[in-house]
Amino acid sequence: MNVQKEIDRIKLDDKVLGMPWFVQQFIDYKLPDLSPSTLLEYVRDYETFFNWLRAEGLSSAAENKEVTLQELEVLRMENVTSYRIFLTTKREGTNSRITVSRKLSSLRSLFHYLSQIAEDEEFYPLLKRNIMAKIEIKRIHKPKDTAAxxxxxxxxxxxxxxxxxxxxxxxxxxxxxxxxxxxxxxxxxxxxxxxxxxxxxxxxxxxxxxxxxxxxxxxxxxxxxxxxxxxxxxxxxxxxxxxxxxxxxxxxxxxxxxxxxxxxxxxxxxxxxxxxxxxxxxxxxxxxxxxxxxxxxxxxxxxxxxxxxxxxxxxxxxxxxxxxxxxxxxxxxxxxxxxxxxxxxxxxxxxxxxxxxxxx
The missing domain is CATH 1.10.443.10 (Intergrase catalytic core)
Known part of the structure; x- marks a missing residue:
């Protein structure tokens, strides 16, 4: 493993401990396909999202690893819209359109896994309702725009x-x-x-x-x-x-x-x-x-x-x-x-x- 990947793998292993069990399961599922550096960015995106959920009262968890699947299932479109606004307008560390798009894409990947791939003991999806499936993420990074x-x-x-x-x-x-x-x-x-x-x-x-x-x-x-x-x-x-x-x-x-x-x-x-x-x-x-x-x-x-x-x-x-x-x-x-x-x-x-x- 190259040097940067080794460093990011150590950081990933440490950060994922602060995530809910189903996020840890998702990261394990993705490890063969994605680099530790990419997955570390995913976990950081989830950290931001779960912190926001708790701050908004949309989760009763005392810490991020206690956020439940049920709390994700009952999210509404207005909640996702509010989160998007939060990402683009927060005072510290305001995100560009490209970064917001990436953060939402990270969430879509997690929600897709929970609703379409992961199963409980009775072979039902872990997530019964996927609000992120309704979110359209437009491609922002076009070659001609980058060139300009x-x-x-x-x-x-x-x-x-x-x-x-x-x-x-x-x-x-x-x-x-x-x-x-x-x-x-x-x-x-x-x-x-x-x-x-x-x-x-x-x-x-x-x-x-x-x-x-x-x-x-x-x-x-x-x-x-x-x-x-x-x-x-x-x-x-x-x-x-x-x-x-x-x-x-x-x-x-x-x-x-x-x-x-x-x-x-x-x-x-x-x-x-x-x-x-x-x-x-x-x-x-x-x-x-x-x-x-x-x-x-x-x-x-x-x-x-x-x-x-x-x-x-x-x-x-x-x-x-x-x-x-x-x-x-x-x-x-x-x-x-x-x-x-x-x-x-x-x-x-x-x-x-x-x-x-x-x-x-």
């Missing part, structure tokens, strides 16, 4: 190389009067450039970068082996190719990884960081990589650039030279529908992309 939001917020053409060069050299000039920032940059510039270059030359997700081990790299063949999102076979790593540029940047980092980050022999992680007060390097976290990219992006004059937008930057550039199917495979998308974002971001038209799909 990304316009001007990703790196294009020569900017891909310029950003890597800025991390290696330009940033130091911008912080030359800040000794602490300058020291940290001198220590980590090769690592930071290597991470950035790898994403911009392969399209890896940040979670895939975090999970990389030394043994996952084949520099000679410009190939990596990664745990792909959605693949629940814990023994299989997908081969992913990267460009020549990333090979040079990776080699520069690998030459100093051991000496500069003082990695213990048992540490297999590719990308390391030495925490304050520590003497040995440890695997970089997702949050550390995200913060690192944001730091450089602001100074580079691209404040909207994030680590995920580096992936979008690669994908847009890659799609210009390849068809929609090759782009889908390189990015590890489950469907070409997701990949269509890049048809909208380039000069290629959707009709071209669709024709190519028909040919393939």
């Amino acid at each position: 939001k990304l316009k001007g917020k990703i790196l294009e053409e020569d900017e891909l190389l310029e950003f890597i060069g800025y991390i290696l050299e330009g940033y130091a000039k911008d912080v030359e009067n800040n000794k602490q920032a300058l020291y940290a940059h001198e220590l980590n510039k090769e690592r930071d450039a290597s991470i950035t270059s790898l994403i911009l030359n392969s399209g890896l997700r940040v979670s895939e970068v975090v999970n990389l081990n030394i043994d996952d790299i084949d520099l000679n063949n410009k190939m990596l082996y990664v745990y792909r999102k959605g693949n629940n076979d814990e023994t299989f790593k997908t081969p992913v190719y990267f460009r020549e540029q990333a090979k040079d940047d990776l080699a520069a980092y690998l030459n100093l990884r051991q000496t500069r980050y003082k990695a213990p022999k048992k540490e297999k992680a590719l990308f390391l960081a030495v925490a304050n007060g520590q003497n040995e390097g440890r695997r970089m976290t997702k949050r550390a990589i995200q913060a690192m990219i944001i730091k450089y992006a602001k100074r580079f004059g691209k404040p909207y650039l994030t680590v995920h937008k580096l992936r979008h930057s690669f994908a847009t550039d890659y799609y210009l030279q390849n068809d929609i199917y090759k782009t889908k495979e390189q990015l590890g998308h489950a469907s070409t529908e997701t990949t269509e974002v890049y048809a909208h971001l380039t000069d290629k038209t959707m009709s071209e992309a669709i024709e190519r799909r028909a040919d393939d």
Whole structure:
């Protein structure tokens, strides 16, 4: 199991203890098909919903794990409407339309399981009446809408190389009067450039970068082996190719990884960081990589650039030279529908992309 999944599995096992027995049963049912990360989001969504039920007096439970099936059965449409309003208008942590849609979808999955799949001892459904079956959840995340939001917020053409060069050299000039920032940059510039270059030359997700081990790299063949999102076979790593540029940047980092980050022999992680007060390097976290990219992006004059937008930057550039199917495979998308974002971001038209799909 990859590193992030291990962390999320531990969190999931802990959080599910605070859920009603029927939610625990649902999570067990879904474990073979969905990742611990996805199921953890489900449980967090149920936590929000059960907290709201109790606050509104729609459940007499003293804590979430005491919410009953009977209390779910008697919910009315007006209750679901009120919950939707609560999600969109609450003062703290207001949810976007996409997040609200996802939270309602999580509930639909649970209610569907309870009413259509799970049975009691007499073979009757656990939930006799499913109010969530009446809720229509419209698709919000359309490729052309996503593309419109990304316009001007990703790196294009020569900017891909310029950003890597800025991390290696330009940033130091911008912080030359800040000794602490300058020291940290001198220590980590090769690592930071290597991470950035790898994403911009392969399209890896940040979670895939975090999970990389030394043994996952084949520099000679410009190939990596990664745990792909959605693949629940814990023994299989997908081969992913990267460009020549990333090979040079990776080699520069690998030459100093051991000496500069003082990695213990048992540490297999590719990308390391030495925490304050520590003497040995440890695997970089997702949050550390995200913060690192944001730091450089602001100074580079691209404040909207994030680590995920580096992936979008690669994908847009890659799609210009390849068809929609090759782009889908390189990015590890489950469907070409997701990949269509890049048809909208380039000069290629959707009709071209669709024709190519028909040919393939």
